[in-house]
Amino acid sequence: MADDIPFDRSLVFEYGRADWLSPRLRRLIANNPSPFTFVGTNTYIVGVGRVAVIDPGPDDPVHLAGLIKNLNGEKVEAILVTHTHRDHSPLAVRLKELTGAPVLGIGPHIAARPLNFGEFDRLEASADTQFVPDRALGDGEIIAGDGWTLETVPTPGHTMNHAAFAFKEDNVLFAGDHVMAWATSVIAPPDGSMSAYMASLRRVAARPETVYWPGHGGPVRNAKQFAAAYVKHRLMREAAILRQLKEGLTTIPALVGAIYQGLDQKLTGAAGLSVLAHLEDLVQRQLVIAAPAATLTATYHPAG
Structure with missing residues (x-):
């Protein structure tokens, strides 16, 4: 991307x-x-x-x-x-x-x-x-x-x-x-x-x-x-996250694996934090709901 x-x-x-x-x-x-x-x-x-x-x-x-x-x-x-x-x-x-x-x-x-x-x-x-x-x-x-x-x-x-x-x-x-x-x-x-x-x-x-x-x-x-x-790049990343959430991926490692394919392993942590930043923004804008796994729309954990 x-x-x-x-x-x-x-x-x-x-x-x-x-x-x-x-x-x-x-x-x-x-x-x-x-x-x-x-x-x-x-x-x-x-x-x-x-x-x-x-x-x-x-x-x-x-x-x-x-x-x-x-x-x-x-x-x-x-x-x-x-x-x-x-x-x-x-x-x-x-x-x-x-x-x-x-x-x-x-x-x-x-x-x-x-x-x-x-x-x-x-x-x-x-x-x-x-x-x-x-x-x-x-x-x-x-x-x-x-x-x-x-x-x-x-x-x-x-x-x-x-x-x-x-x-x-x-x-x-x-x-x-x-x-x-x-x-x-x-x-x-x-x-x-x-x-x-x-x-x-x-x-x-x-x-x-x-x-x-x-x-x-x-x-x-x-x-x-x-x-x-x-x-434009950030909006595309946001759209990719929303698509993966709709597909049922609900953890940051899973989202990173799906969105950042071929990523240098040294950058995995940074990618996870970037996904977290997008999720926080989406929650703030009420486009994503962070909830317990049992009632999950999107869930994420600061530890990534």
Whole structure:
């Protein structure tokens, strides 16, 4: 089903080297590749001389050293964080210690809904629960420096404190993990919410930016069409889940097996969480009823 999105996995880079993407923008990629981070986390340097850093990355001393080297004495005026997953935000603490720059983001990590039994550990696994911004950013809030202007665009869904940042001078959007060129975004309850994610997708698709710079991988070109393909993909996934429920499949493992045929076993857990996110959204919209197995219309369990 991923064939309905025009993915682009081409990327030329070198760890430790900041590549110029425009006269006012550089990207340095952390060496933390995985099935969920592609080749690593993108750290962006906005401006020249007096700069902002977006998504410092994981708590990795090698990545920090590379970032400081590529800054080459420039003054960091702001450290922005798109969201609080451990591959994006933890290095903000060390970068602040070295530069004195304030750390800015929507707020601390929060769950999308009350936690059920056994979910706390999974929330901890990928979340930077220690993150507290020096200032919480509001919708539309502007962070500006010498030759650069960034507008805060809240995009809850992947996490509930996820934000994108519109770079006015380049007419691009730093999209974090909201929209990426190489893969779909993982929506994993209880951190994420499919309802919020779909609303955020439609919001960014209506914006004027034509290029997104994501948290992983290369740029999203033809951004409006790409975001629309993301929306279509999720609606197709939702329809597939509803069909399988009508066929009598009533557990997440069964739904994953039927819908994600040929899936890499390393991604089975993520697929289960994505199905859970869709089911929660369908229940919220009263299209599916979660009930005990004896009176089942659809049943699902957070443990997946």
